[in-house]
Amino acid sequence: MASRAFWALAVYRFGRWVYERPGHPLMLAFRALYVLLFEAGRLLTKTSLSARSRIESEVWIAPRGEVFISLGARVGRGSMLHGGNTLGVGGRPGARGHPQLGERVVLAPGASAVGPVQLPDGSVIAANTLVGRSLPRGHGWTGIPPKPVPAARIVLPTPQRFDSLRKEAASMYPEHLRLHRKAPGRDAVAPQLHRQYQLDRR
Structure with a gap:
């Protein structure tokens, strides 16, 4: 199973992808998903990597x-x-x-x-x-x-x-x-x- 650092980096890369595309029609939904993943990941992995x-x-x-x-x-x-x-x-x-x-x-x-x-x-x-x-x-x-x-x-x-x-x-x-x-x-x-x-x- 992938380490918690792997998941923290994966959430970080997703967050970067979200914030680099502000004009995407589904961006509000993606941002909400990212926030949920970030907060859950921060609690579970003890790692906080700002997007x-x-x-x-x-x-x-x-x-x-x-x-x-x-x-x-x-x-x-x-x-x-x-x-x-x-x-x-x-x-x-x-x-x-x-x-x-x-x-x-x-x-x-x-x-x-x-x-x-x-x-x-x-x-x-x-x-x-x-x-x-x-x-x-x-x-x-x-x-x-x-x-x-x-x-x-x-x-x-x-x-x-x-x-x-x-x-x-x-x-x-x-x-x-x-x-x-x-x-x-x-x-x-x-x-x-x-x-x-x-x-x-x-």
Whole structure:
């Protein structure tokens, strides 16, 4: 049976088709159908993909973990969202906006971006990282605020064995903490990660 991410993307594609054809004689009926499918899908799949967002081809979304993509966000071709991800509106008054992800961007479990931020092609965002300002280049990024690390050092779940987002995320905390011990400004973040790791082990 198809995963819930598959159904969420299918409803999203249908919504895009509906809103791109405003003059169709049956559009009111199609819009009503889309709204019903969207609300039902949001409750059942725990995934909210606005039809006003831009999700390009070959995007993979994990079958576990909630995903929220706001109406003005963009997810570039070939990107991967491993679950527990939010791409939400934010920013200062007068400069609010939505995240724009380039191509082949990878968000590990719990990674999120808020506001009018740019994530360049090939960026890899580590677990539980929050991006609140544009990143200068495609690279590995970890922490709050994000610090650059080699992308190869960021631990990611293998999609074929993605059975439990909670277990996968918990397995990443030790590596995440180790990276923070070597990064500037680590003292404010590492204790929080350690507490979360202890909770997830229970």
